[in-house]
Amino acid sequence: MKSNLYKGSLSTIILHLLAEKREMYGYEMSKLVKEKSDDKLLMTEGALYPILHKLEADGIITSDTRYVDNRNRKYYKITEKGAKQHVLSLKEMKDYLQTMQNMLLPTLPTQNALV
Amino acid sequence: MKSNLYKGSLSTIILHLLAEKREMYGYEMSKLVKEKSDDKLLMTEGALYPILHKLEADGIITSDTRYVDNRNRKYYKITEKGAKQHVLSLKEMKDYLQTMQNMLLPTLPTQNALV
DNA sequence: AATAATACCTAAGAATCTTATGTATATTTG
DNA sequence: CAAATATACATAAGATTCTTAGGTATTATT
Numbered sequence: 083m084k085s086n087l088y089k090g091s092l093s094t095i096i097l098h099l100l101a102e103k104r105e106m107y108g109y110e111m112s113k114l115v116k117e118k119s120d121d122k123l124l125m126t127e128g129a130l131y132p133i134l135h136k137l138e139a140d141g142i143i144t145s146d147t148r149y150v151d152n153r154n155r156k157y158y159k160i161t162e163k164g165a166k167q168h169v170l171s172l173k174e175m176k177d178y179l180q181t182m183q184n185m186l187l188p189t190l191p192t193q194n195a196l197v
Numbered sequence: 198m199k200s201n202l203y204k205g206s207l208s209t210i211i212l213h214l215l216a217e218k219r220e221m222y223g224y225e226m227s228k229l230v231k232e233k234s235d236d237k238l239l240m241t242e243g244a245l246y247p248i249l250h251k252l253e254a255d256g257i258i259t260s261d262t263r264y265v266d267n268r269n270r271k272y273y274k275i276t277e278k279g280a281k282q283h284v285l286s287l288k289e290m291k292d293y294l295q296t297m298q299n300m301l302l303p304t305l306p307t308q309n310a311l312v
Numbered sequence: 313a314a315t316a317a318t319a320c321c322t323a324a325g326a327a328t329c330t331t332a333t334g335t336a337t338a339t340t341t342g
Numbered sequence: 343c344a345a346a347t348a349t350a351c352a353t354a355a356g357a358t359t360c361t362t363a364g365g366t367a368t369t370a371t372t
Contacts, residue, residue, distance in 0.1 A: 089327085090201040092359085107319080108319075128361060177237065178200055198330090262351095
């Protein structure tokens with residue numbers, strides 16, 4: 083990533099992708115995040131894969147490896163526990179974004195905040 | 198801090214405090230941040246003081262120790278270089294907040310974003 | 313044929329924070 | 343008035359999270 087502000091938010095992002103798409107593989111996630119962030123967040127493989135492994139170990143996501151388009155891909159989906167965690171993570175993120183906005187951009191009116 | 202989303206944003210926050218107040222000491226910063234964040238961000242001394250020392254070593258801030266109210270306090274203020282850095286840091290933070298909002302909360306209309 | 317892209321993985325090291333500890337003085341509370 | 347809390351600084355060991363660098367293997371492009 084280009085900014086270290088993203089530190090700590092990668093798990094939340096991955097969890098959100100899986101909550102939206104319900105099925106994705108790692109490489110796909112990194113490409114989608116790169117695109118969605120307009121090249122601002124480049125999730126390296128050294129960060130991505132260990133996070134996926136940890137989320138799976140914690141029962142937040144599950145995987146099954148399949149052979150698709152001449153490729154071996156490890157597809158991940160969110161578990162029930164993960165869905166609950168996702169709600170909490172989103173709340174935590176909203177709270178963080180709001181707090182940061184209040185602390186750093188308090189003079190801007192709400193509708194123009196971040197713009 | 199209660200959420201590890203704050204990881205990476207402490208320097209930005211400290212720099213912003215000094216850009217606003219023009220003079221503060223460490224202990225004062227930690228109390229103000231606690232108050233401003235509504236107890237959501239508790240900047241520990243183990244994080245705070247090393248950051249201040251690094252910012253000073255990098256010429257972003259300067260300090261002078263004074264005896265005030267029966268206390269030895271190390272007052273910090275922002276340098277010219279620091280003021281320039283602060284503009285960049287704020288831009289970076291706005292960009293991060295906007296990107297996160299786009300990625301995680303894209304369905305919400307702008308005026309209700311984060312609410 | 314060589315390079316880039318797809319797709320996974322891990323290990324060493326850097327950066328950032330927590331926890332724990334230390335020093336010293338002042339104020340508040342039981 | 344003794345004990346606890348608050349003020350004010352500091353550092354060191356450890357945890358967490360990421361980068362950098364390397365590895366394997368296949369497919370697509372130039």
